[in-house]
Amino acid sequence: MLDIKFLRAEPEAVKENIRKKFQDEKVALVDEVIELDEQCRAAKTRCDTLRNQRNVISKQIGGLMKQGKKEEAEAAKKSVTDMAEEMAQLDARVDELSAQVRERMLVIPNMIDPSVPIGRDDSENIELERFGEPAVPDFEVPYHVDIMERLQGIDLDSARKTSGNGFYYLCGDVARLHSAVLSYARDFMIDRGFTYYIPPFMIRSNVVDGVMSFSEMENMMYKIEGEDLYLIGTSEHSMIGKFIDTILDEDALPQALTSYSPCFRKEVGAHGIEERGVYRIHQFEKQEMVVVCRPEESKEWFTRLYRNTVDFFRSLDIPVRTLECCSGDLADLKVKSVDVEAWSPRQKKYFEVGSCSNLGDAQARRLRIRVRDKVKGNYFPHTLNNTVVAPPRMLIAFLENNLRADGTVAIPAPLQMYMGGKTFIG
């Protein structure tokens, strides 16, 4: 969400930004906002003036009543009554106009960072850097579900019976591996100075409204029947939600948080749950990073955040690359975003395992998250988020890359203490 003052001052820049994102149909919204906003402010000014008059007269009436001057008081009352109708109309007009302005402001995309490459869709995302050798072994790497089944580590048939498609039972060493990865990720981030959180796994509708659009909500969030509660789709929802409508002290910044949670997603829409396996599912678990920082520090944090994920995967011998989201593929709220992708020796390509985003001040503005600054006045901080790791999807990369010719799976050194000292499973 943009600052409307910025839009008023730089309408052409906002339009140019919309074009860069190939959303030309939204260009007209800019002029509409300017027009509606102007009307809205005019109505508000007029309404405020009337209300001021009313307040002044009301106060006089109070004085008159006290002195017992009944007739004068009655006359004054009448003059206020005459204003009431115009005021009511103006009030309604202001409400209506500001709703129309907000409606448009919510869909006008955030200003993208100058470094974001211009492109229409995900096919034009740009590889930034590779880490590790994308090796293909000389034996065949099976589909990840087959690897898991051979390890007696997954039961999809039972999950379909109890819960339907898109759910899983993990068991034995694979389940243990799943927990080990999360425990290791937790400690990995704590060691890097992040504060560990276990947040609520359900949030209220007003928080949901704040952190996502209506269509996102419809396509992602599971609602608890008969309660004003939704299952979170990511811990970012509860972690950012905790700051809604708050003013942080300057010395509380930066907030560098790492949170664990299960994540629940309906996955309605474009992709859906069309594939077998645990790549896209209704339930997974995730270690996340969330940062709230000073605006001038967000670029530096952005790089640090996705490097954390790269380092994490590299420490588990998984080759990764970073992929910069082009303008057209960038979600409207984001200033810049980089995906971390892991190498799949079976598919011989990289696939997404995490996404790092800098939201600038847009999310903070939308959620009224502010920082107290007595000298310059309160300001909106920047917010960022990134995936550390999200199994079981991550296990696909893990198993494929650590699979050995004899069918066993190597456990890299950092994970061994979380696996009871095992150096391999199988």
Next chain:
RNA sequence: GGAGAAGUCGCGUAGUUGGUCUAGCGCGCACGAUUGGAAAUCGUGUAACCGUCAAAAGCGGUUCGAGGGUUCAAAUCCCUCCUUCUCCGCCA
């Protein structure tokens, strides 16, 4: 789930026969005075958002959990909702 109590400007509180409430007081905080320095003391200040303005100051508006209503006028009266606390019940 049952019963009761309560939500006021960072914190704690005052304020309910509607009108100098333009929300008082205490604490905290900031600045200043005093001091060799400090404590103590004294003084001053102490919210957010919107509008007006080139900008600041100033001025105006809104906000006493949220929303609606009554009224010329609502922290105060009425309605609906939310939340918190206490006790009981149930339960990882």
